[in-house]
Amino acid sequence: MGIDYYGILQIPRTSTTLDIKKAYRGLALEFHPERLQQSNAQEVFSLICEAYDVLGDPFRRAIFDQFGEEGLKAGVPTKDAFIQAYHYHGDPLLTYREFFGTDSPYADLLDYVKNPPVAYETVENKAAKEKRPPIKHPLVLTLHEIFFGGVKKMKIHRLTFVDEKQTTTEITEKILSIPIKPGMKPGTEIVFFKEGDQHPAHEPADVIFITEDREHETFVREENDLIMTVKVSLEEALLGTIVTVNTIDHRTIRIPITDVIDYDYEKIVEGEGMPILEKYPEKGDLKIRFSICFPNYLPKASRELLAKGFRLAKLGGSDCKHHETINKIVLADKILRVGHEERLPPI
Template sequence: MGKDYYSVLQITRSAKDAEIKQAYRKIALNFHPVKNPGDRHAADRFRESSEAYDVLSNPQRKAIYDQFGEEGLKNGVPLDKTNWSDPYTFCGDPHKIFHEFFGGDNPFADFYKHAELDKSENFGGLAGRGRKKQDPPIERDLMLSLEEVFHGCIKKMKISRRVMNDDGHTSSFKEKILTITVKRGWKPGTRVTFEQEGDQGPNSIPADIVFIVRDKPHPIFRREASNLVYVQKIPLASALTGTTIHVPTLDGRILDIPITDIVKPGFTRSIPGEGMPLVEDTNTKGDLIIEFDIEFPKYLNSDSKDFIKKALIPNAYKKEDKPKKQNVQMKSSDFED
């Protein structure tokens, strides 16, 4: 069961924006690590309340969460026939949410006048004023089909981020479209970075947003480096006697491949230049590797089994033995009249 952000902030689902802010303020101040040094429970409550506020204070995230729960929020949901919402990932830094909520001022200054906190940049203290620290990168998966990587394409990624208003103290959420030009042959793990496109804060540098290329599962092929692997089912009879198979390609062609060798378990056939384009030279491609899945018959009658034995096991049936000569001992009396 998913997280209940409303329970975390101890509010009802009908709570308005002001109530959400008030609830977060109370919990964040009560459970802040400065007031609860070494208290693991307080640290967990502080972090949970930060994530809950980050979701419920954003109208779009809140709407998705209210309808689809945590799973829909973090996995994305269909907005229309072609577009999905961006999966939500908490920034992982509750101090960042706290810092932005209080506008960079230290709410504990009146209580900890002699503490080192006043010198910390985490809350805009004396030593921290004017200094900005960049938030850690926000990483998101960029799911691409093999066709998109094979041909190259343009991907439009919609993000929702917090931006500072003109007064320099308050913020609001705005949507933005990031354009990614997918180059042919991009490999899984390729990183595309958009600098400082994360949430803005009064005393922090926005995080970079990093999209990481991942392969979508393909119904026919799988990618291994620059090669494509295709699995061909083949009946046992064809595996033994030969056949011609018809193999599709990512660009819509059909290759007719004659198989004249005996196909044994582990046998493969490699077709050069029919794999994925190389990033460094898109005119050069990897190989198409054909793996074989031999289909054995489910049943054989006795005549079929005898026929196969005669064909595959020459010595299975020996020639019929000739009648043996009898060794008869004759007596001399046998020849007398």
């Protein structure tokens, strides 16, 4: 049985991100090797930091919750890709320093206020704080969200000052409202200025959300266009068909296909794509591509009929792109196969 990271941090599996940070903060200060002079302090401290390194990352935590420590460190195969094995970098003080901003178990950020370094003072005796690097998060959006736009709520956890002197910090939650414009492109950066951790010696970092498109069951987005692939039979490819499309804005449209469908054929429906950000409410196009399913078997009569159609097409001077003759022959054969009693009376 592998390591139980929840047990190391002494928290239940239902803990929130805030619970995980609070548990790590307390245990890391308690078991810091400089503070706890015991032979196994370094080993315990390293396990605590490794547990936070796993559970503090939503992706690693999800893998651990499903596959345990063995799956996390061995890698997990999926139907689309292989999730690489996780290996702790082995430097618990690096994890500690990234969380606390210092290696010392005693400073707890107060020394910067009681004895501020000269480098951080101006002539007005105010802190000239250096700004920390931005904190970037992916923001995965569905095509529905991008199509209609709106506001998306995201919860973040940050250290904030809890006293007037701005010397003590605690972990708090904050809800950020992210504006989503119709047609927003993937890779768009949405910046929230100075929403990172508050620190006596540094300006808070900017929090940046970078948009990504979530995979859709029907459509693939290419710039402002939507691409969908439809499977058709050989009969439909030669004689035509009707494609039913359930659009992102909850409409149903039926598109007749009257041309012969080959591998390069693409039906373009103008104005049924994604909104164009710079020209809203204009929209891109819907492009329908086709995958042709060939039959596994053809009866002899069908082979002879097709052979006859192709011979007549050649005699008429038609090449592979001129299909009207074949269509007429196939349709005529269908009519002849209908019994007299089933035929409609003449008009």
